[in-house]
Amino acid sequence: MIKRVIVTLVSLGIVTGVFFGVRYFIYLQNYKNIIKNINIEKVDLSKVSNGTYLGSFDALEVGAEVRVTVDNHKITAIKIIHHKNVKGQRAEVIPERVIAAQSLQVDTVSGATNSSKVILKAIDNALEKGSKA
Template sequence: MRKNKWFRIVVIVIVIVATGSVLIYSTLSDNLEKLTNEPIHDVELSEIPDGSYVGEYSVFPVHVKVEVLMKDHEISDIVILEHDHGKGADAEAITDTILEQQSLDVDAVSGATYSSLVIIKAVEDALIH
């Protein structure tokens, strides 16, 4: 009788963990699909005065806050102030690509697509607002 009780408990725990995993995966998949389908507006840099601009963007489980520095109508620096990223730390390299190309129309960092897109959207937020 005792073995039967422990077996039931183990089965219940497995079902709960499996259900939770499916829900989390589904949420992440939905968020990534929405994120990849959301347009990124390439900002007209010639219209942005020199200065410091802060922007942020969040899509579960990633949150990014950046400071974008403008000088002579070019992005002179992007400072990541916050990046809650899970495994997406490599995405931070995308700021170098944005600086080099002076554009938000850049490819995501391979293996860190989710965080890359959130960083781009945070930079966009800084420059649009």
């Protein structure tokens, strides 16, 4: 009787472990696909109206919300409002690089590539709103 209970409990533990393992694997695959498919557009700042625009992007493990200010067709300020990250805090220099280059075509931060891409996409989304204004 005790042997049967132990076998049942061990079996349930294995099934539960496999279930959560597969679920986590699928989650990670989705995360990797989102990151892989991030496309940063070349923004024509001459088409972006003066103003302040909010942009965000979420990639499950990493996300960012930014406020981008444009004046006279130049990016004058980028504020990271929220940055959800695991080890990507170093990517928070990306806004400085974008302002200096006046372009989204900047180098990502080594060791924080995914966070860099997510922040850039959030900035891209904000500037896209300004292009429509």
